Amino acid sequence: MTDETPANPAPDAPSASTGKPAPDDARHAMKMAKKKAARDKIMATKTDEKGLVIVHTGKGKGKSSAAFGMIFRCIAHGFPTAVVQFIKGGMATGERALIQERFSDLCEFHAMGEGFTWETQDRSRDIEMAQAAWAKAKELIRDPRHRMVLLDEINIAIRYDYVDAAEVAAFLAAEKPPMTHVVLTGRNAAEALIEAADLVTEMELVKHPFRSGVKAQAGVEF
Numbered sequence: 001m002t003d004e005t006p007a008n009p010a011p012d013a014p015s016a017s018t019g020k021p022a023p024d025d026a027r028h029a030m031k032m033a034k035k036k037a038a039r040d041k042i043m044a045t046k047t048d049e050k051g052l053v054i055v056h057t058g059k060g061k062g063k064s065s066a067a068f069g070m071i072f073r074c075i076a077h078g079f080p081t082a083v084v085q086f087i088k089g090g091m092a093t094g095e096r097a098l099i100q101e102r103f104s105d106l107c108e109f110h111a112m113g114e115g116f117t118w119e120t121q122d123r124s125r126d127i128e129m130a131q132a133a134w135a136k137a138k139e140l141i142r143d144p145r146h147r148m149v150l151l152d153e154i155n156i157a158i159r160y161d162y163v164d165a166a167e168v169a170a171f172l173a174a175e176k177p178p179m180t181h182v183v184l185t186g187r188n189a190a191e192a193l194i195e196a197a198d199l200v201t202e203m204e205l206v207k208h209p210f211r212s213g214v215k216a217q218a219g220v221e222f
Helices: 023-043 063-076 094-102 123-142 154-159 165-175 191-196
Strands: 053-057 081-085 107-111 148-152 181-185 199-202
Touching (some): 053 063, 063 081, 063 094, 081 123, 094 107, 123 148, 123 165, 154 165, 154 181, 165 191
Parallel strands (some): 081 107, 081 148, 148 181
């Protein structure tokens, strides 16, 4: 045995003479083949298409960001979309600027909020603006051209009793066109909306830079 010869060659190493895969690779390929067959069988049963009611809620960051990601997916496919902002309308955001400057032909953008309630300090005005936003939302959802309508921060408006959760759920059940997706974002989603939804995601907070004294930053929060 020379210095170049390993004392204990790996038992699963490929043979230099045959070039055949190591036993571990063969086992992995067999396992993945079985998994693919099972997955393909499941996927073959998923044939329906429908417009979804989608809720993004929870204390973690990313609810609106994920929703706008879907809006941009629709835009990329050439699908008409619409956005109604119930709270954040009082501040400039990157997604709003991009949509209005580049994609206004594919996305109607209605920023109808005036900020969070502790900033406006005018409950009657907040209710008036939220009701106007809900009226616009209903108009946009009823239009079957829209593939997706995002109701950004509507859950907050519902939480403060500016909009009635039962009314929203009933409207979606009765009047949403069959192929229109509606996305509702914001913390503390009402149980009525969770029950009405086809897809619910709860964002969990693990860490947030705000707790370390870092303020909201362009490109991350807005």
